[in-house]
Amino acid sequence: MSPDGPGPTGRGVDVRQLRALITAGVRLDMRSARRRRRSRLGMPPMISMLVTYLVIGSFLAISLWRTNDPFTFALLTLSAAMFMTAVTVIMEYSSVVVNPDDHDILGHRPVSSRTYFWAKIANLFFYVGSTALSLSLPASIAIGMRFGGGVPLAVTYALLALIGCISAAAVVVLIYSTAIRVFDSQRFSSAITYVHTVATLVLTFGYVLVPRMLMREGVVLEISQGRWMWFAPPAWYAGAVELAAGTPGTHNIVFTTMALGSAAAVIAMALSLVSLDYSRRIAELAATSPDVASDEHGNRVSTRFGLIGRSLCRTDEERAGYDLMGRYMHRDRKLRMRIYPAFGLPLAVYLFGVLTRSFADPFGPRPMEQGFPIQELLGFYCVFITLFFATAMTQSDQWKASWIFHAAPVRDRVGIIVGARKLVIWRYIFPFFAVLLVLLSFVIPPVSAAVYLFLTLLLSLLAFSLLSLASPYLPLSQSVEKTRQARQLGLVMLLGVAMGALVAIRETIREAPLPGMIAVVLLAFLAMLSEVALRKRLKVRLAREEFAG
Amino acid sequence: MHAIELRNLTKRFDKVEAVRGVDLTIPHGQICGYLGPNGAGKTTTVKMAVGMLAPTEGTALIEGIDVAERPVEAKSHIGFVPETGALYENLTPREYLALIGNLYHLEPELAAGRADRFLSHFGIADSADRLMTSFSRGMRQKVLISAALIHNPDILFLDEPLAGLDANTALVLKELLRDLASRGKTIFYCSHILEVVERICDRVVIINDGEIVADGAVEELKDLTHQASLEDAFTDLTSTVDVDSIVRALSDNVTGGSPAPGGGGDS
Structure with missing residues (x-):
């Protein structure tokens, strides 16, 4: 026992340690990142993220104000809140759930696994609870006012939203914690990015697509016919909200039981898996060297395929950026973990569209079916992918290594970014659209699929430039900051309104092909123009940038 | 033994x-x-x-x-100074040492007094309330050494x-x-x-x-x-x-x- 203190007990939860760890965790959550003390809005990043989510929540509440019944209102708002929460936890998994640094800092301290576990749970609940309440506060006020339930209904809605969002986070924890225990670290490290993608796909189904399906089939009005809702957790919570709003009924009681029962089960199972031992496993995972044979294989493949893309680089700096990004994308599983979930979103939409036969020729003579624009949703998520790249490609745990770009006599630092962007476009964006073209050709005429995807590709490239303008940093030169991706996810959700452009151009092409094609050419011109603007802005920005490591 | x-x-x-x-x-x-x-x-x-x-x-x-x-x-x-130099950079040295003191169940006054003296003797007392994000490697090392010794x-x-x-x-x-x-x-x-x-x-x-x-x-x-x-x-x-x-x-x-x-x- 330590001579200067009574010492921890070693069994159960040590309350004093727990209080100290929770306080430190909240401080770390609320404080800014390594390099900039404040976000651009002049507030700490977490506050800035919560404000963004509050705006999204308000936007949702206002746009659904005219909904006829509390079930529909709750279904749509809760599905958005639960989806956003789950995706936030996926994107920021390594910092939100368990931070490998914890093991380095606490592993040799006399902290029991149980104490650590409760401290992490408290921090997770604080983080998820804050985001959930920001997203659902406007909706809870709206539902109380709109459907006459007043404060009791608003409070019940907020509580259900909180439980729902924590359950969504628990699902993510459960998936990962189980996977890391089932597989050995070598296999898991190879599979982790795909686990990410599948998790996103599953969540997209459960929290976004199935509720939309319910809406499309009108089953919210005739619940007894709604076979889909048994697979859509937000529908269970919406049933509980309707029950609280004073609409009894067997289905609402069953839904409420399912919501609360599943929440208790999922949270309990997830909680039993988080421990300091789990943190150690994560740390060991980070230390596990990649399989050399598969790495060499990957190099050969990337070299063959990458030769053409690399030939697009015009300067040594561009080639350096291209190679650096390519190697990190291949070897840095944390980088892939931050990006790959994005691919799960459009793939989920595609699978869903196929399963429900929702696809229709976007340029065909018959108008699209009302109420469920599956093509537009697919297009939106395709553009979404570029967000993940634009933000994640600037971040790395080894961000301090970027000193080399400042110390070496680099003539054109913009070229390094341009090269990295070319890698992303050539190696990931183009192939992904090629795969989508093949997939879409099975469900809509190939020519329509090609035109539609070309349109979406142009929008994606335009978004990529704009998002890079908002994040004008050298590749892998920024620290991996908690809340950064979540904030940017929130901003993109708000920018979703801009996807109206996609609908407008598609409709124009369908109605009058010539003006529609002119619009496409203009869009292409705009995409090229944005690339030029990006280079100019980067040149000014990088001339001012100093290495702060 | x-x-x-x-x-x-x-x-x-x-x-x-x-x-x-x-x-x-x-x-x-x-x-x-x-x-x-x-x-x-x-x-x-x-x-x-x-x-x-x-x-x-x-x-x-x-x-x-x-x-x-x-x-x-x-x-x-045990007191341990790791090679990695890992610490919670978004805390100040004073906060970090208070956290460590709590983990070892030191009386808060005792821990605070020791922390202040360590920081003073190591010449970083002026930075006691600054976030460690901007600290040099040497300054971080001084905090790590203090954290390894604070519980005697x-x-x-x-x-x-x-x-x-x-x-x-x-x-x-x-x-x-x-x-x-x-x-x-x-x-x-x-x-x-x-x-x-x-x-x-x-x-x-x-x-x-x-x-x-x-x-x-x-x-x-x-x-x-x-x-x-x-x-x-x-x-x-x-x-x-x-x-x-x-x-x-x-x-x-x-x-x-x-x-x-x-x-x-x-x-």
């Missing part, structure tokens, strides 16, 4: 055996230097001894307590503790370690810097390729290898290459092999 006892300590990562059957006992009040080339297994040994890594085989006992079986009890005797541990594990420290602070730390040892503290000192080990350690253990290859006082190691200095003894025990030929080859690699009177690099 020994302060530290490592029995057949072994660690395998996949197919790589990082540490192989290390047996070591260190009595109270001894400063034991643990030397080895890069990748020899020094840090892995320390991580197993402080309970951060589970050994594949063998046991680590701290004050007679098995670290694997009763980790909390064993760890409360019986045993100190130090993994490259002088990294980033200025000459004056390094001198202070070396003398501090000698003083602490004279007061009965046990110190396990991992380093590459042979001069420091030679100067402060009562005993030197050399590990190479995961195995202990020598163990004894500095003079004993010199006698064993028939070398005049610890540096030569270390090279004799761990190196399989001819230093002169390596230096020539590296120099040729830099200059392209041609002697260049007047200097100047490639343009």
Whole structure:
């Protein structure tokens, strides 16, 4: 026992340690990142993220104000809140759930696994609870006012939203914690990015697509016919909200039981898996060297395929950026973990569209079916992918290594970014659209699929430039900051309104092909123009940038 | 009962055996230097001894307590300065040391007083309320050392503790370690810097390729290898290459092999 203190007990939860760890965790959550003390809005990043989510929540509440019944209102708002929460936890998994640094800092301290576990749970609940309440506060006020339930209904809605969002986070924890225990670290490290993608796909189904399906089939009005809702957790919570709003009924009681029962089960199972031992496993995972044979294989493949893309680089700096990004994308599983979930979103939409036969020729003579624009949703998520790249490609745990770009006599630092962007476009964006073209050709005429995807590709490239303008940093030169991706996810959700452009151009092409094609050419011109603007802005920005490591 | 006892300590990562059957006992009040080339297994040994890594085989006992079986009890005797320099950078030194004090159940006033004195003696009192994000490596190291000592541990594990420290602070730390040892503290000192080990350690253990290859006082190691200095003894025990030929080859690699009177690099 330590001579200067009574010492921890070693069994159960040590309350004093727990209080100290929770306080430190909240401080770390609320404080800014390594390099900039404040976000651009002049507030700490977490506050800035919560404000963004509050705006999204308000936007949702206002746009659904005219909904006829509390079930529909709750279904749509809760599905958005639960989806956003789950995706936030996926994107920021390594910092939100368990931070490998914890093991380095606490592993040799006399902290029991149980104490650590409760401290992490408290921090997770604080983080998820804050985001959930920001997203659902406007909706809870709206539902109380709109459907006459007043404060009791608003409070019940907020509580259900909180439980729902924590359950969504628990699902993510459960998936990962189980996977890391089932597989050995070598296999898991190879599979982790795909686990990410599948998790996103599953969540997209459960929290976004199935509720939309319910809406499309009108089953919210005739619940007894709604076979889909048994697979859509937000529908269970919406049933509980309707029950609280004073609409009894067997289905609402069953839904409420399912919501609360599943929440208790999922949270309990997830909680039993988080421990300091789990943190150690994560740390060991980070230390596990990649399989050399598969790495060499990957190099050969990337070299063959990458030769053409690399030939697009015009300067040594561009080639350096291209190679650096390519190697990190291949070897840095944390980088892939931050990006790959994005691919799960459009793939989920595609699978869903196929399963429900929702696809229709976007340029065909018959108008699209009302109420469920599956093509537009697919297009939106395709553009979404570029967000993940634009933000994640600037971040790395080894961000301090970027000193080399400042110390070496680099003539054109913009070229390094341009090269990295070319890698992303050539190696990931183009192939992904090629795969989508093949997939879409099975469900809509190939020519329509090609035109539609070309349109979406142009929008994606335009978004990529704009998002890079908002994040004008050298590749892998920024620290991996908690809340950064979540904030940017929130901003993109708000920018979703801009996807109206996609609908407008598609409709124009369908109605009058010539003006529609002119619009496409203009869009292409705009995409090229944005690339030029990006280079100019980067040149000014990088001339001012100093290495702060 | 020994302060530290490592029995057949072994660690395998996949197919790589990082540490192989290390047996070591260190009595109270001894400063034991643990030397080895890069990748020899020094840090892995320390991580197993402080309970951060589970050994594949063998046991680590701290004050007679098995670290694997009763980790909390064993760890409360330990102070550790890790090589990684990991700390919560978004806390201030004062907050960080208060957190550590709480983890060891120190009275808040006692912990705060000690923290202030550590920061003052290490010359970073002015930065006590600044976030550590902007700290230099040396400043962080001073906080790490303070965090390892604040609870008055019986045993100190130090993994490259002088990294980033200025000459004056390094001198202070070396003398501090000698003083602490004279007061009965046990110190396990991992380093590459042979001069420091030679100067402060009562005993030197050399590990190479995961195995202990020598163990004894500095003079004993010199006698064993028939070398005049610890540096030569270390090279004799761990190196399989001819230093002169390596230096020539590296120099040729830099200059392209041609002697260049007047200097100047490639343009």
